Amino acid sequence: MITPDYYYAIVGGGLAGLQLAYRISNDVFFKGKKIIIIDPSDKTDNDKTWCFWEENMGSWDHLVHKSWQMGRFISSETEEILNLEPYSYKMLKSLDFYNFIRKKLERSEDISFVKDEIEKIDQVTRTAIGRKGNYTATHFFDSRPPEEYKQDEKSAVIYQHFKGWEIETEKEHFDESLFTMMDYRIKYKDSTSFTYVLPLSKNKALVEFTFFTPFLVEDKEYDIYLEKYLSQILKIENYKITETEKGMIPMTDFDFHSENTDYLTRIGTAGGWVKASSGYSFKNTEKKIEQLIQNIKSSRRPSYGLQNNKFRKYDAIFLDVLEKRNDLGESLFTKFYTKNSIQDIFRFLDEETSFSEDLKIMLSLFHPQFLKSFFNKL
Numbered sequence: 135m136i137t138p139d140y141y142y143a144i145v146g147g148g149l150a151g152l153q154l155a156y157r158i159s160n161d162v163f164f165k166g167k168k169i170i171i172i173d174p175s176d177k178t179d180n181d182k183t184w185c186f187w188e189e190n191m192g193s194w195d196h197l198v199h200k201s202w203q204m205g206r207f208i209s210s211e212t213e214e215i216l217n218l219e220p221y222s223y224k225m226l227k228s229l230d231f232y233n234f235i236r237k238k239l240e241r242s243e244d245i246s247f248v249k250d251e252i253e254k255i256d257q258v259t260r261t262a263i264g265r266k267g268n269y270t271a272t273h274f275f276d277s278r279p280p281e282e283y284k285q286d287e288k289s290a291v292i293y294q295h296f297k298g299w300e301i302e303t304e305k306e307h308f309d310e311s312l313f314t315m316m317d318y319r320i321k322y323k324d325s326t327s328f329t330y331v332l333p334l335s336k337n338k339a340l341v342e343f344t345f346f347t348p349f350l351v352e353d354k355e356y357d358i359y360l361e362k363y364l365s366q367i368l369k370i371e372n373y374k375i376t377e378t379e380k381g382m383i384p385m386t387d388f389d390f391h392s393e394n395t396d397y398l399t400r401i402g403t404a405g406g407w408v409k410a411s412s413g414y415s416f417k418n419t420e421k422k423i424e425q426l427i428q429n430i431k432s433s434r435r436p437s438y439g440l441q442n443n444k445f446r447k448y449d450a451i452f453l454d455v456l457e458k459r460n461d462l463g464e465s466l467f468t469k470f471y472t473k474n475s476i477q478d479i480f481r482f483l484d485e486e487t488s489f490s491e492d493l494k495i496m497l498s499l500f501h502p503q504f505l506k507s508f509f510n511k512l
Contacts, residue, residue: 138260138272142170143169143172145173146276146401146404149182151173152239154275155169155245157424158427159239168244170247172250172252174250178229182381185226186224187221187222187480190220197231200225201224202332204313205312209319209468210464226416248269250266252264260274260397274397276400290454291453293345294413295345297342297343297360298341302338304372306337309336310335312333315471317331318467320367322355324461326345327343329342346385384408385410388406400437406441410449426440444489444492455504465501473498474498478495
């Protein structure tokens with residue numbers, strides 16, 4: 135067999151691909167192993183905002199744009215103030231992340247970047263076939279989500295889709311010590327939809343209108359609800375939009391892990407690394423990569439043990455509920471935030487809770503649809 139051009143090929147230079155390459159570059163175990171990162175984009179735009187919670191100091195604190203230790207949840211029935219301690223909720227802009235990682239990796243003799251779009255990975259010949267060229271490697275880490283998840287009738291699919299405006303106001307309107315996790319006072323008809331507010335200063339904030347729905351909407355719908363929220367809820371009339379972001383994250387229990395082989399590992403969204411019931415991915419990606427690295431160093435398949443079947447089943451049931459009864463979202467999340475401490479919620483979403491703790495949280499959410507979804511997912 136012809137010697138491959140690279141030891142590892144990372145297809146996709148986004149969150150998962152760059153975190154993986156950065157982690158490899160900092161470990162002497164991988165010294166001398168040639169790695170290529172293939173992406174159709176130069177990653178020169180601030181295309182995403184990542185938020186995550188963690189206790190105390192973290193690996194990315196030097197890149198964090200803003201953090202909070204107080205939050206709130208608002209529904210049509212209640213407002214809960216959330217003291218996050220010992221956690222902090224942290225905001226990181228994607229361009230800061232891209233620039234930092236790429237600058238570090240470009241110094242490495244073992245890592246190279248190629249601007250290309252991969253159309254197919256042939257595992258027999260171990261070749262990634264791109265529009266501009268072909269790349270051979272002993273193992274591929276692929277972050278391209280397979281289209282099959284959309285057609286799989288056994289899987290529930292909820293799309294987290296959103297549009298956000300970073301605004302600047304003439305007057306001081308925001309308490310910069312307090313972010314809004316979910317505000318349901320303005321919502322799209324019969325849906326799980328809410329506004330998310332990250333105050334950056336007294337007169338600057340990122341305001342996003344977010345859907346957790348089995349359907350998508352036209353761009354104008356986001357604008358309508360953002361304008362409603364700013365005028366009717368925040369009572370802001372004069373503002374300028376300094377930045378806009380828009381995204382769509384699939385939240386699904388599709389078995390991405392079945393795609394993993396001895397020669398290919400799905401990573402990021404394509405690997406099921408987005409927490410299916412919440413859409414959060416940043417810290418989950420960091421944890422999965424650490425486990426993946428330890429697998430390689432222990433001579434195991436890179437994907438070994440990356441899937442937590444217990445929590446995957448919980449996520450599947452919750453997604454099925456939202457898929458069948460999307461109008462229940464506000465009620466379910468109100469129960470979630472009012473009947474459990476925010477610390478327990480974070481631990482549950484981080485998949486760190488015991489079965490007895492899981493049971494307590496699940497009972498707090500109870501609705502007859504959960505029984506239907508439970509048996510549906512069996």
